[in-house]
Amino acid sequence: MVSLTAQPGNGPLYQQIKKLIVDRIVDGTWQPGACLPSETRLGDELGASQGTVRKALDDLVGDNLLIRHQGRGTFVATHTAQRELFHFFHLVDEGGNKQLPVYSQLIDCSRRQASDRETDCLDISAPADVVTITRVRHLNDKPAIFETIALPASRFSGLEREDDLPNELYGLYEKSYGVTIHRAKERLSAVAATDAEALALGLPTGSPLLEIDRIAETLEGTPVEWRISRCDSRTHRYLTEHV
Template structure:
């Protein structure tokens, strides 16, 4: 049960009730008590369970919704967010075609998928020991049969046992949906570092461009519950006919 605010007042870090509820609910999500796509209990039920008013539960859920951990649907309930039903198919991919009418025909090709010791920089980014294994995936995304994105993806091997090139190749749907349904690893948020670089010979070959072509370099670190980093993804984007869109506020 949550501590009442007054009882917690003598401790240095005062935490409102709804924050405590939010933490408890996040743990339920993390434990898998409520699974992606399913409805969580109604606000009234949760109010009873946590012995607080519905308004307090409501505020906790509000925050979970703005964090994109759950989705509210009026009249139906509140549902655990999932990468399964993204209308864009790629929730985290901010590439947009210059020609807005471009058909959604996309294709993937997996070049490589292997297990190896995590290099030092990858180990650091994923909070692994250098003795830990990592899975490295290399793939190309094609839009309208033209290669546009080359990704190098690093995952902690311990979390993705049994992930193979075959499994990746045969899966229909976004990669993050596979991670979520097969490996119970849900990507919550990510940070990206973006630069402009010149294509090296390898990238140029795979993206079918002259070496030296300017490419967008996007280094993404994705996190799951509890701010745990679980993916390092280094992408090279050909921005000749696409751009990376961003909103500032």
């Protein structure tokens, strides 16, 4: 049952509408890729004008939660390679060109008990399992990223038996495990390459590597992936832009 009110203590109507839409996406009423009702229909259902609904939708489009197509409708955002490239991958080569890794060498994918650090990063309670992935991602046909990933086994049950993991995992999370990554917090630092990393990336032990420590969250803000990417810094840079 829907009950939105003019504007008592609940705050602005369009904020209430935003929350309602987010809730429906979170609870699966509107799955990724689904088409929302039209602005006028939503307005009628919620007892708001089309303009107010529009403001709510505009905000959510700005949050990368919805996508609009003129003449077609408004859709729940999905994880395409495009989105991965624009929002979650920031390495560029000397020419400043961005390209997703097309090949990954899988070193390990298994399930085991979570370490203290892992339970901490993934915000899960002590005796729990994680699925871990270790792989070397290639850029321009050369090994460039040594990557370790930890996932809560509760949400990703059976992933360790998956064969042929794709390079872009977020689409897999979404399609096969119903987990949509919405936000990623990254902490970057410089580290010295370990023997294993140096060997895998073809450079001397102790070489400086760019470490990207990422925690990826769902729409609700729950951390669901902890990823450490150690990147060969000779050939690639991490690009960001701020306004």
